[in-house]
Amino acid sequence: MKLAIMGVGAVGRSVVDLAPDYGHVVTAVADSSSAAVDPSGIDVDAVFDRKEREGVVGSGDPEDALDAEYDVLVEATPTTLGDAEPGFSHVRAALERDRHAVLANKGPVAERYGDLMALERESEGTVQFEAAVGGAIPILSTIADFGPSQISAARGVLNGTANFVLSRMAAEGLGYEHVLAEAQDLGVAEADPAFDVDGTDAALKFVILSNVLSQGERVYSLEDATVEGIRDIPASALDLAAEDGRTVRLIGEATADGVRVGPRLVPQNDALAVSGTRNIVQFETVNAGQLHLSGRGAGGPETATAILSDVGRLE
Amino acid sequence: MSDSDEAVTSDAEHETDGGERPQTHTIRLELVDKPGELLSALHPIADNGGNLLSIFHERGNLTPRGHIPVEVDVECPPDRFETIVSALRDEGVNVIQAGAERYGEELTLLLVGDIVDTDLSDTLRRIESSTDATLADLSLSAPDGRGGASSARLRLATRTGRTDEVFEHVHDVADEKGLHVVEPLVEVSE
Numbered sequence A: 001m002k003l004a005i006m007g008v009g010a011v012g013r014s015v016v017d018l019a020p021d022y023g024h025v026v027t028a029v030a031d032s033s034s035a036a037v038d039p040s041g042i043d044v045d046a047v048f049d050r051k052e053r054e055g056v057v058g059s060g061d062p063e064d065a066l067d068a069e070y071d072v073l074v075e076a077t078p079t080t081l082g083d084a085e086p087g088f089s090h091v092r093a094a095l096e097r098d099r100h101a102v103l104a105n106k107g108p109v110a111e112r113y114g115d116l117m118a119l120e121r122e123s124e125g126t127v128q129f130e131a132a133v134g135g136a137i138p139i140l141s142t143i144a145d146f147g148p149s150q151i152s153a154a155r156g157v158l159n160g161t162a163n164f165v166l167s168r169m170a171a172e173g174l175g176y177e178h179v180l181a182e183a184q185d186l187g188v189a190e191a192d193p194a195f196d197v198d199g200t201d202a203a204l205k206f207v208i209l210s211n212v213l214s215q216g217e218r219v220y221s222l223e224d225a226t227v228e229g230i231r232d233i234p235a236s237a238l239d240l241a242a243e244d245g246r247t248v249r250l251i252g253e254a255t256a257d258g259v260r261v262g263p264r265l266v267p268q269n270d271a272l273a274v275s276g277t278r279n280i281v282q283f284e285t286v287n288a289g290q291l292h293l294s295g296r297g298a299g300g301p302e303t304a305t306a307i308l309s310d311v312g313r314l315e
Numbered sequence B: 001m002s003d004s005d006e007a008v009t010s011d012a013e014h015e016t017d018g019g020e021r022p023q024t025h026t027i028r029l030e031l032v033d034k035p036g037e038l039l040s041a042l043h044p045i046a047d048n049g050g051n052l053l054s055i056f057h058e059r060g061n062l063t064p065r066g067h068i069p070v071e072v073d074v075e076c077p078p079d080r081f082e083t084i085v086s087a088l089r090d091e092g093v094n095v096i097q098a099g100a101e102r103y104g105e106e107l108t109l110l111l112v113g114d115i116v117d118t119d120l121s122d123t124l125r126r127i128e129s130s131t132d133a134t135l136a137d138l139s140l141s142a143p144d145g146r147g148g149a150s151s152a153r154l155r156l157a158t159r160t161g162r163t164d165e166v167f168e169h170v171h172d173v174a175d176e177k178g179l180h181v182v183e184p185l186v187e188v189s190e
Helices: A010-022 A044-054 A062-067 A087-096 A107-111 A113-122 A139-146 A160-172 A176-185 A200-213 A235-243 A300-314 B037-047 B078-090 B120-130 B163-176
Strands: A002-006 A025-030 A035-037 A072-075 A100-103 A151-157 A225-227 A246-255 A258-267 A278-285 A290-296 B023-031 B051-057 B068-076 B094-098 B105-113 B134-141 B150-158 B180-184
Touching (some): A002 A087, A025 A062, A062 A087, A087 A100, A087 A113, A107 A200, A151 A200, A160 A235, A160 A246, A160 A278, A200 A246, A235 A246, A235 B134, A258 B105, B037 B068, B037 B078, B078 B094, B105 B163, B120 B163, B150 B163
Parallel strands (some): A258 B180
Antiparallel strands (some): A025 A035, A151 A278, A246 A258, B023 B068, B051 B068
């Protein structure tokens, strides 16, 4: 397959790196201000050298990548809220040309799911977004295999940064600010950690799960979610929880009652009480009890594998 | 269950040594699915002067804790009833409901924030009075003393099926005082 990749952050770069292993050719890449296009495959080293030296990937406009020759557009620009631009327009451009779109960007799927599905209905192309929920973990493909109507609820930990902070606080008895600074040093937390520690990132993922599980019966966006972050959790709260054999995790829920994300008490030995940056999702199935999927929920190569699995499903 | 007949007769005309006519009570229990569990749960009833009228053993149906619900109808003088319930508890039997009183679930939750200076006793009193929950246990941790961020762990006993309502009220009280509530993920007790 020929891939056009929008966005060259950690995820976009990893897709470029791994695409040949999966038998795909990258015919275009674009960042926010430039593009490199070559129908026979871009020169990866030259493109990233130039990005390093000049801050651009090529001499073209980003729109050139949208107009390039490709089978699948990979949308890996940063997640934006509200109108979910420019990611949404990138996907629209692909679908209007009857090409497939694979998203790692949560914005269009969480904030404009209805619009996105309407575009897909009018197109020969298909929209896939496994990489938007839980990185490498095959969450959406498991739902597709099981059948969304066979899953009554999804719960779990889908933000590695918040989980790292809470599990370090619990293990070391350290305060929030201290552990957050450590997480920033380790590259686990961003310089501006708000998206993660305020629960927004996890909420977007559970909004997406709700959209998938409700099968169009109801469309959710971030506005519909009840979201609480972890900034206000003192170390003493984790101590008191531990005395009682429990701990606190930032847990998301996509249930018939809607989407909810917030710090919750869970037993220390509970399946959902994963430690470090690990993610986990628990499905409540109609006929088969609970199902747990766990793994790495973020990172360049991890997320790229989910993107390339989606691309594989489109072949 | 004829062996219990010796303690109390079902003859309504006959006064027992409890001094009052026996009444029928319903007790709901939770049993672990193990051989002998039912038998050992019924002993305290007979031993304390209760007359077993019927046992409804809902095998195949599970409580939220994964135990088997058992409903027992017992006839005994009113003043014996509490003794029977405590004897059952002493045997380690989980009594969910006895007579009109329901001993439902226990909820553990955390309150975090400036708990001390927002009048902890008032907070607890209001949580209890706005719901039918009772405070079963409280632990407080305020490492920075008054005024700093502190935490409290509350164990609330509440009636089965009322947990959502309890959380709603706890949130109302907490919101008013600028406190945060950390709810348990699954609202059943251990």
